[in-house]
Amino acid sequence: AVVKTVAEAPLATGIKNLSGFLGKPYERESVLESAAGSIVPNIVGRVARGLDKTVREVHGPGQAIQSRVPVWSRGLPARIDEFGEEIRREQGVMGSVIDITNRTADPQSKDPVRRELGRLEFAFPRRGRDTGESPSQFEDRQRYEGPFVRRAVERIVQSRGYQDQDTDDERRIGWLRGAIETERERAKKRWEREHGVRSLQEALR
Secondary structure: OHHHHHHOOHHHHHHHHHOOOOOOHHHHHHHHHHHHHHHOOHHHHHHHHHHOOEOEOOOOHHHHHHOOOOOHHHHOOEOEOOOOOEOEOOOOHHHHHHOOOOOOOOOOOOOHHHHHHHHHOOOOOOOOOOOOOOHHHHHHHHHHHHHHHHHHHHHHHHOHHHHOOOOOHHHHHHHHHHHHHHHHHHHHHHHHHHHHHHHHHHHHO
C-alpha cells in the first residue's frame, strides 16, 4: 500500500508520465508541462494563482514551473481572450486555495455579448501563431485584433435578423463564426500593414 501511495504522488506521477511520451511527439509539450508542474506542490500553485489574478500563458516545462511560483508567475505573458482582453480571476488567495478546481471566472459576466455567447455555448474558431511569429508578437496581434472582433460580434448580435425569434441558434452560430473569421482576416491584414510600416521606420532610424 505504501509503495502504491508513493507511486501515485504528484512527482512520481510526473516522472511516470515522462517515461511514456517518447513515442508520441504530439503529446510531449503537454506531458512535459504536467511533469514540470508536479515539481511545485499544488498548494503553492494555488497561492500563486491567488496572488496573481491574471491568467498566464504557459509554453514548455520551464514556464509551467514559473506559473506555479508566487510572484515569479507575473513574469509570464498574460493569456488574451478572443476580444483582446486579459483573462482575469475573481477569487483572491484564499479562494484559490479553497477552490481546488480553480475555475477561471469571467470578470465581465454581466456583459450581454459574453452572456449570449455563453448561452449558445459558442466555440470561437481556432487560431494560432503564424510561422516565425513569436509568442510576444502573437500576443500583440491578439490585443490588436480583439476589439475589431468584438465589434463584429456586437453588430451580429444586435442585428434585426439575429434578434428575430424565428431565427434558430444554429443559424446564429453560423453568422457569428462567419463574421469572426472575416473580421480576423481584415484585422490581420491591417496589423501586418501597420507592423511592416513600423519595422521599416525602425530600420531607417
